[in-house]
Amino acid sequence: MTTTENPAATDTRTITLRVNGREITRTVSTRTTLADFLRDDLDLVSVHLGCEHGVCGCCTVLLDGQSVRSCLMLAVQARGHEVETVESLSADQTNLHPIQEAFAEEHALQCGFCTPAMVLRCKEIIADGRTRTDEEVRREISGILCRCTGYQNIVNAVQNASRRCASTGQEA
Amino acid sequence: MKPPRFLYCDPDTLDAAVALKAQHGFDALMLAGGQSLMPMLNMRLASPGVLIDINGITDLQRVVRTDDVLEIGAGVRQSAIESDEQVHAAVPLLARAVPHIGHVENRHRGTVGGSIAHADGAAELPCIAVTLDAVIVVRGASGEREIPAKDFFQGFLSNACAPDELVVAVRFPVTPAAAGTGFVEVARREGDFALAAAAVQAELDEQGRISRIAVGLAGVAATPVRATAVEDRLTGAAADPDTVAAAAQLAADVVTTGDDLHATAAYRKHLATTVVMRAVLAAVADAEQRTQNGSAS
Ligand code: FES
Ligand code: FES
Numbered sequence: 503m504t505t506t507e508n509p510a511a512t513d514t515r516t517i518t519l520r521v522n523g524r525e526i527t528r529t530v531s532t533r534t535t536l537a538d539f540l541r542d543d544l545d546l547v548s549v550h551l552g553c554e555h556g557v558c559g560c561c562t563v564l565l566d567g568q569s570v571r572s573c574l575m576l577a578v579q580a581r582g583h584e585v586e587t588v589e590s591l592s593a594d595q596t597n598l599h600p601i602q603e604a605f606a607e608e609h610a611l612q613c614g615f616c617t618p619a620m621v622l623r624c625k626e627i628i629a630d631g632r633t634r635t636d637e638e639v640r641r642e643i644s645g646i647l648c649r650c651t652g653y654q655n656i657v658n659a660v661q662n663a664s665r666r667c668a669s670t671g672q673e674a
Numbered sequence: 675m676k677p678p679r680f681l682y683c684d685p686d687t688l689d690a691a692v693a694l695k696a697q698h699g700f701d702a703l704m705l706a707g708g709q710s711l712m713p714m715l716n717m718r719l720a721s722p723g724v725l726i727d728i729n730g731i732t733d734l735q736r737v738v739r740t741d742d743v744l745e746i747g748a749g750v751r752q753s754a755i756e757s758d759e760q761v762h763a764a765v766p767l768l769a770r771a772v773p774h775i776g777h778v779e780n781r782h783r784g785t786v787g788g789s790i791a792h793a794d795g796a797a798e799l800p801c802i803a804v805t806l807d808a809v810i811v812v813r814g815a816s817g818e819r820e821i822p823a824k825d826f827f828q829g830f831l832s833n834a835c836a837p838d839e840l841v842v843a844v845r846f847p848v849t850p851a852a853a854g855t856g857f858v859e860v861a862r863r864e865g866d867f868a869l870a871a872a873a874v875q876a877e878l879d880e881q882g883r884i885s886r887i888a889v890g891l892a893g894v895a896a897t898p899v900r901a902t903a904v905e906d907r908l909t910g911a912a913a914d915p916d917t918v919a920a921a922a923q924l925a926a927d928v929v930t931t932g933d934d935l936h937a938t939a940a941y942r943k944h945l946a947t948t949v950v951m952r953a954v955l956a957a958v959a960d961a962e963q964r965t966q967n968g969s970a971s
Contacts (some may be wrong), residue, residue: 511681531684554675555713574712644864645777
């Protein structure tokens with residue numbers, strides 16, 4: 503990398519990133535978290551804020567395909583990266599993604615607050631096509647709290663989604 | 675629950691980061707993975723005038739192995755260590771401990787240097803650094819210095835960096851091929867901070883007695899600590915369960931954390947002896963297996 507002049511310390515910054523496949527350029531306050539940027543500036547309100555300090559996992563998004571807590575990142579840090587929220591999975595409600603169908607079929611949500619995070623984490627987990635025990639799935643989703651505590655059905659949904667994506671060959 | 679206002683900068687060279695830190699001193703905080711600093715900002719426990727984001731500095735993202743040292747750049751992500759066979763082979767204790775750091779979502783962002791600099795007495799990486807006598811490399815305006823891990827962690831969330839210094843790398847000694855390792859942690863829930871955790875590296879002599887052993891503990895004091903009394907008792911001792919269990923009792927004396935929300939002091943002492951016993955036995959079993967494999971080949 504060539505040494506460039508370091509930008510001055512500022513409290514706003516113009517950033518360019520990809521969100522759900524679209525390139526976005528916005529000027530943001532540098533103190534804005536990625537979660538607030540997605541919700542307030544881009545209207546992606548599937549990103550749920552439960553605790554805003556890294557405990558609940560409900561704000562999970564995929565950053566370059568990896569699950570991260572969007573309340574623990576600044577929006578400015580996502581510049582140049584690819585962010586995915588659950589809105590990217592299906593264009594309309596009649597044409598759900600197999601993971602969403604699996605969650606519906608297994609009744610894997612009650613209030614739905616943790617669901618976008620769980621669905622994205624599920625997408626990341628099953629991408630490797632590996633078969634997992636329920637115990638392994640539990641460990642893999644342990645970073646996201648479901649306040650309705652319906653974990654058994656969420657585990658079932660992850661297993662169901664994994665089977666669907668394996669049998670259709672659809673990329674998760 | 676939003677960060678306070680601050681000035682943000684993102685130097686792309688180490689020199690520029692050092693210059694910025696020298697310029698702003700205590701008023702500036704380094705932003706690495708953000709898994710501890712961001713909660714502190716959101717809760718307004720920290721309100722720096724300047725935030726220096728070091729995620730763009732590629733010089734900090736290297737892992738370099740020589741014959742006897744594994745140097746991990748401060749900016750290397752914990753999840754990268756978790757999946758790096760070279761790291762597992764060189765320092766097996768890291769492979770055992772890293773999966774215990776927070777949750778996978780934290781490890782995708784969290785860095786090695788960030789966890790070391792944050793200096794949490796309950797955290798895994800500081801504990802491993804102390805157990806293995808790692809060296810923390812820091813750099814400031816007047817150059818680089820190497821600080822032994824035992825001197826780096828100075829108290830509750832306090833490290834030995836001067837206001838103009840930042841952590842640039844951690845040097846772990848490469849583990850001898852025949853040494854066994856064990857890491858045992860007790861937490862309330864998966865991903866929670868350790869109520870107590872023990873890291874052990876042990877070597878055996880020809881008679882199967884313990885010839886060298888290092889025992890580190892997390893979660894039981896303001897800093898990670900070595901259970902030196904346990905090490906002394908076990909050095910030269912037989913590695914049988916009764917001897918190990920008796921020696922592990924001495925670990926209770928290093929527990930200085932009092933009653934808190936998560937556990938009473940008495941329970942922590944109990945846990946400390948239990949995790950030490952289990953980690954020593956695991957390390958001994960691992961060493962026995964390695965010796966067998968080694969002599970068989
Ligand atoms: S809102 Fe981000 S972890 Fe709870
Ligand atoms: S469905 Fe209500 S929080 Fe999980």
